[in-house]
Amino acid sequence: LKRANRLRPLPPGPPGWPIIGNLFDLQQELPWITYSNWSKTYGSIMFLRALTTPIVIVSSADIAFDLMDKRSAIYSSKPASVVDEMIGWDFALSLMPYGQRWRNIRKKTHEHFHQMVTPNYHSKQMKHIQAFLRHCLADTAKQFDSSQVRQLLATIVLDVVYGIRIKDMDDDYIKNIVETLEVFGESKTFGKYWVDFMPLLKYVPQWVPGAVFVKFAARSRPVVEEMLNRPFNATSNNCITASMLAKIELQPDIEKRKEEETHAKHATGVIYAATVESTYSLLQTFFCGMAMSPDIQQRARQELDSVVGPERLPTYDDQDRLPYVQAIFMECLRWMPTIPLGIPHSVIQDGYYNGYFIPSGTIIIPNAWHMLHNPEEYPEPDKFNPGRFIKDGEINPEIRDPATIAFGFGRRICPGRHFAKDTAFLVIASILHAFDVKPSVDENGFELDPTPQLQGSIISFPSPLNYRLKSRSEAAEKLVRATEL
Numbered sequence: 001l002k003r004a005n006r007l008r009p010l011p012p013g014p015p016g017w018p019i020i021g022n023l024f025d026l027q028q029e030l031p032w033i034t035y036s037n038w039s040k041t042y043g044s045i046m047f048l049r050a051l052t053t054p055i056v057i058v059s060s061a062d063i064a065f066d067l068m069d070k071r072s073a074i075y076s077s078k079p080a081s082v083v084d085e086m087i088g089w090d091f092a093l094s095l096m097p098y099g100q101r102w103r104n105i106r107k108k109t110h111e112h113f114h115q116m117v118t119p120n121y122h123s124k125q126m127k128h129i130q131a132f133l134r135h136c137l138a139d140t141a142k143q144f145d146s147s148q149v150r151q152l153l154a155t156i157v158l159d160v161v162y163g164i165r166i167k168d169m170d171d172d173y174i175k176n177i178v179e180t181l182e183v184f185g186e187s188k189t190f191g192k193y194w195v196d197f198m199p200l201l202k203y204v205p206q207w208v209p210g211a212v213f214v215k216f217a218a219r220s221r222p223v224v225e226e227m228l229n230r231p232f233n234a235t236s237n238n239c240i241t242a243s244m245l246a247k248i249e250l251q252p253d254i255e256k257r258k259e260e261e262t263h264a265k266h267a268t269g270v271i272y273a274a275t276v277e278s279t280y281s282l283l284q285t286f287f288c289g290m291a292m293s294p295d296i297q298q299r300a301r302q303e304l305d306s307v308v309g310p311e312r313l314p315t316y317d318d319q320d321r322l323p324y325v326q327a328i329f330m331e332c333l334r335w336m337p338t339i340p341l342g343i344p345h346s347v348i349q350d351g352y353y354n355g356y357f358i359p360s361g362t363i364i365i366p367n368a369w370h371m372l373h374n375p376e377e378y379p380e381p382d383k384f385n386p387g388r389f390i391k392d393g394e395i396n397p398e399i400r401d402p403a404t405i406a407f408g409f410g411r412r413i414c415p416g417r418h419f420a421k422d423t424a425f426l427v428i429a430s431i432l433h434a435f436d437v438k439p440s441v442d443e444n445g446f447e448l449d450p451t452p453q454l455q456g457s458i459i460s461f462p463s464p465l466n467y468r469l470k471s472r473s474e475a476a477e478k479l480v481r482a483t484e485l
């Protein structure tokens with residue numbers, strides 16, 4: 001992979017070291033920022049190498065669409081990962097190489113999450129969101145207990161997917177999903193575990209000094225297995241898993257039935273994991289953004305007051321008549337994208353793009369954060385400003401919808417995006433209708449700065465979470481309490 005090959009010129013990129021290439025350059029505290037800065041020197045398509053693995057970082061939305069949408073026949077795979085295999089994450093659709101198994105599990109997922117069927121989950125979503133609002137009324141602390149948001153999301157997904165009801169944050173399901181997602185974050189810290197670029201390392205025994213990854217994998221595997229098996233085995237009626245299994249029962253061939261059951265378990269397992277953290281991150285961005293912006297809350301309330309009125313809480317039917325509330329959702333996706341570097345794709349065939357050679361096996365990293373902070377499309381990109389999406393009181397179709405980037409690309413685009421939006425929309429609209437989101441206060445009553453930074457690895461979160469909630473009025477409080485009846 002010599003950069004200077006005349007016939008096969010690779011895209012430009014930061015110079016690497018002999019043998020290891022850019023392995024250490026890739027390991028950054030906030031990689032989306034470093035990669036964004038590199039793109040100012042090397043351009044929107046950059047080439048790097050981790051040992052022998054070629055990597056292309058794409059920083060332009062148009063190039064990302066050219067590659068992963070228009071050439072999706074060859075840009076829709078995922079890098080084979082020894083790390084995923086060792087910790088048992090290789091069941092996950094999002095990390096699975098392109099092929100028949102992916103197609104089968106994707107089809108199952110799509111059947112239950114496309115835009116026409118997600119309204120079937122609205123009543124469950126609404127019921128749990130109302131319970132969350134009642135929790136919010138009860139939480140009068142100086143700082144909101146943000147773990148309630150995670151509990152809300154786990155409650156929704158466990159009910160919709162497995163028909164399971166959980167009680168509180170101490171529930172074993174919640175402890176397990178939190179631990180599983182910690183494992184996921186750690187294993188996906190790019191370039192942290194060399195084993196992905198030097199697969200033979202997986203055979204190093206645990207007692208060898210430095211075999212950190214082997215130890216990490218041994219510790220993590222049972223956690224991931226529990227996440228996959230426990231809720232699946234406890235499935236009750238009236239949920240996605242039950243309807244998947246009912247369909248599979250009609251399959252006469254026992255071997256095929258077993259395979260289908262495993263696929264159903266793998267499909268539901270990743271839906272469970274994918275829902276909780278990603279939507280949690282998005283909603284935390286919402287709360288922080290609101291705590292910083294009383295004026296934005298004010299504008300949203302004017303819209304809610306005129307469309308929904310003081311007599312009731314918002315519902316899903318209000319969605320189309322609340323463009324500013326929708327713009328707030330769009331700005332949360334853009335401002336602090338939950339998955340700032342996307343979930344990398346990989347290429348299954350040699351090819352050229354704009355004269356650059358892209359070898360088969362190249363890992364494609366879309367720098368979604370950079371695309372969503374492009375000042376030409378989103379002026380003053382660091383500013384939280386939902387108004388950028390509004391023109392003449394409507395969503396302006398000329399501004400690129402951040403969802404076209406934040407949910408990934410081509411055939412691998414997030415199949416849960418409608419479900420995620422439905423959950424987020426109702427939380428956002430209900431909170432704005434019934435509560436004031438304020439900065440949290442210290443022991444002396446002084447307001448803390450609610451401005452967050454984006455932190456984390458594959459899934460990222462705003463931090464710190466300096467906000468608290470206060471009911472907007474007595475009438476609003478009554479509306480929330482009345483949901484219990």
Ligand code: HEM
Nearest residue numbers: 093094271274275278279338343407408409412414416420
């Ligand atoms: C704010 C919430 C969410 C965000 C920002 C998000 C974002 C993403 C992104 C960036 C990808 C990678 C796409 C690619 O490879 O190009 C993805 C994949 C995926 N997401 Fe989501 N997601 C969210 C919520 C959800 C929810 C609620 C579900 C479950 C219903 C879900 C299920 C999945 C699955 C199964 C994949 C793998 C698809 C595949 O590789 O074929 N996600 N998501």
